[in-house]
Amino acid sequence: MHAITNSGWIEVVTGSMFSGKTEEVLRRLRRAEIAGQEVAVFKPAIDDRYGETTVGSHVGRQWEASVVANEGEDVWEIREHLNGEDVVAVDEANFFSNALVDVCQQLADDGRRVIVSGIDQTYRGEPFEPLPQLMAVAEYVDKLQAICALCGEPATRNQRLVDGVPAHVDEPTVVIGADESYEARCRNCHTLRRD
Numbered sequence: 001m002h003a004i005t006n007s008g009w010i011e012v013v014t015g016s017m018f019s020g021k022t023e024e025v026l027r028r029l030r031r032a033e034i035a036g037q038e039v040a041v042f043k044p045a046i047d048d049r050y051g052e053t054t055v056g057s058h059v060g061r062q063w064e065a066s067v068v069a070n071e072g073e074d075v076w077e078i079r080e081h082l083n084g085e086d087v088v089a090v091d092e093a094n095f096f097s098n099a100l101v102d103v104c105q106q107l108a109d110d111g112r113r114v115i116v117s118g119i120d121q122t123y124r125g126e127p128f129e130p131l132p133q134l135m136a137v138a139e140y141v142d143k144l145q146a147i148c149a150l151c152g153e154p155a156t157r158n159q160r161l162v163d164g165v166p167a168h169v170d171e172p173t174v175v176i177g178a179d180e181s182y183e184a185r186c187r188n189c190h191t192l193r194r195d
Contacts, residue, residue, distance in 0.1 A: 006111065007108070007109075007111060008107065008108035008109065008110060008111045008112040008113055008114065009108055009113060009114070009138075009139040009140065010104050010105070010108050010114045010116065010134065010137060010138040010139055010140070011028075011113070011114065011115045011116070011138060011139070011140040011141075011142075012116050012117070012131070012134050012135050012138040012140070012141045012142070013025055013028075013115065013116070013117040013142050013144065014117065014118060014119065014120040014131055014135065014141070014142070014143050014144070015119070015120065015142075015143050015144035015145055015146065015156065016119060016121070016144075016145065016146050016155050016156050016157055016158050016184045016185075017119060017146065017158045017182050017184055018146040018147075018155075018179070018182075018183075018184045019144035019145055019146040019155070019184065020144050020146075021117040021118070021119075021144055022055060022061075022091055022117060023061060024117070024142065024144065025055075025089055025091060025115055025117045026055070026061050026062075026063055028089075028115055029041065029063060029087065029089055029115070032086070032087045032113070037085075037086040037087050037113075038084060038085040038086050038087070039085060039086070039087045039088075039089065040066065040081065040082055040083075040085040040087070040088050040089070041055055041063050041064070041065040041066065041088075041089045041090075041091070042065055042066050042067075042068050042078050042081070042088070042089065042090045042091070043055050043065040043066075043067060043068070043090075043091045043092060044067075044068060044069075044070035044091075044092050044095040044096055045067050045068065045069050045070055046070050046095050046174070046176060047091075047092045047095060047176060055089075055091045065091065066078075066081050068081075068096075070095045070096050070097070071097070072097050072099065073097070073099050075096045075097060075099045075100045075103050076099065076103060078090070078103055078107075079103060079106065079107070082107075085112070086112060086113060087112065087113045087114075087115065088107050088112050088113070088114050088115070089114075089115040089116070089117075090104070090114070090115070090116045090117070091117050091118070092117070092118050093116045093117060093118035093130060093131060093134060094118035094119050094120075094128045094129075094130075094131055095118070095174065096130060097130070098129055098130045098133060100116075100130050100134070101130050101133045101134055101137065104116060104134060104137075105137060116134055116138075118131050119131065119158060120132060120135065120143070121156070121157060121158060122158070122173050123158045123159065123160035123167060123171070123173070123175075123182070123192075124169060124173075124192060125157055125187075125190060125192075128173075143156075146184030147184060148184060148185050148186040148189050149183035149184055149185060149189075150183075150185060150186075150189040151186060151188070151189055153186040153188070153189075154186060155184035155185050155186050155189075156186065156187065157184070157185045157186065157187060157190040158182055158183075158184065158185075159182060159183040159184070159185040159189075159190055159191070160175065160181060160182055161181060161182065161183060162181075165193065166191045166192055166193050167192070167193065168192070168193040168194070168195075169192045169193065169194050
């Protein structure tokens, strides 16, 4: 809580895959616990890459989390699961509906520190809701960059691969995966198949 205004706030940690978003959120959560703050962590049911109830980073760090269905209004369950925690973190926000924006706003209005992470662009390079809306209402936004898998430049895009080649533009937007299905790419190296 901000000492002067006695208000909560929203922090967004975003960027491409492999940019360290979850690692940064876990660092912030560790610091909050060291400061004696109660922490609640939430993740979408669709993302089970590191276990059903675990938020994990690509480098192996983990945190236990409550699972919330990622369909429509189910995101309101986050408020129902809280028991006075000071800090509320939501990982992989890009898998939730736009209702997450209102949930985060209400949590911040209740005086909580809300930390949200997720990718801000689809594999097509388009805005990935609700992250753009969350970035607009957040007090703090950190956009992290990865390293382009092809040229080594700073990467801000997610390159989906299917059988080792760039995905077609008409593929589904959401496909759960890690380095077997995605690479971080810079604007110049990011491509989409249109044939």
